[in-house]
Amino acid sequence: MEQLIIATKNKGKVKDFRNLFSKYDITIKSLLDLEENIPDIEETGKTFEENAALKAETIAERFSLPVLADDSGLEVDALGGRPGIYSARFAGLEKSDQANIAKLLEELKGVPEEERTARFVCVLAVARPGQPTIFKRGSCEGRIANHPIGENGFGYDPVFYPNGLIKTMAELSSEEKNQISHRKNAIVQLEKWLQDL
Ligand SMILES: O=c1[nH]c(=O)c2ncn([C@@H]3O[C@H](COP(=O)(O)OP(=O)(O)OP(=O)(O)O)[C@@H](O)[C@H]3O)c2[nH]1
Ligand SMILES: [Mg+2]
Numbered sequence: 001m002e003q004l005i006i007a008t009k010n011k012g013k014v015k016d017f018r019n020l021f022s023k024y025d026i027t028i029k030s031l032l033d034l035e036e037n038i039p040d041i042e043e044t045g046k047t048f049e050e051n052a053a054l055k056a057e058t059i060a061e062r063f064s065l066p067v068l069a070d071d072s073g074l075e076v077d078a079l080g081g082r083p084g085i086y087s088a089r090f091a092g093l094e095k096s097d098q099a100n101i102a103k104l105l106e107e108l109k110g111v112p113e114e115e116r117t118a119r120f121v122c123v124l125a126v127a128r129p130g131q132p133t134i135f136k137r138g139s140c141e142g143r144i145a146n147h148p149i150g151e152n153g154f155g156y157d158p159v160f161y162p163n164g165l166i167k168t169m170a171e172l173s174s175e176e177k178n179q180i181s182h183r184k185n186a187i188v189q190l191e192k193w194l195q196d197l
Contacts, residue, residue, distance in 0.1 A: 012154025052125035060127035138185030
């Protein structure tokens, strides 16, 4: 069984990754599992790719090991693609899922169902000491609900209906989410690299 460091402090992502990587027989170590406290990496990039690279390369350099990072977010068409890379900090730096959802629903007040289209985007960066960083992008299309439903998942999952489903992402089990999610659609593109790990 191999171990892979994921440069994240987001517990929801860690849960998704543990589940997604179990089939490759890879165990995950996140920044929350390390003994030393890693200072927050400032996400100063203007794209998912730039921020994913910042996180992966900072940690890969520090430990001289291959590191995966995930930069992800929700693009809402009626908001011109916002919150996008700012999804975690949409309602402020304290990164509250509940406040983010409230702000999103407020901004979409009165927007009819057919115009509430959106997608989750996940960019994975794999940084390895002395080698160029690899990027893979996955997405999941859907639309924004009128109110939150469901207890599973994290972030905006309770207000996101994946296309073709009558359940929000937060009403799906981890296994169901991980069959269709943006994160899953990015990881499958890393399959070859994961097998060589
Ligand atoms: O409902 C959701 N289901 C998902 O599957 C999902 N994936 C991403 N997101 C949103 O996008 C932000 C990422 O921002 P982000 O990539 O900067 O991560 P983060 O700051 O939370 O942690 P870190 O990995 O940077 O440590 C998150 O906080 C969420 O708001 C999701 N919401
Ligand atoms: Mg972040």
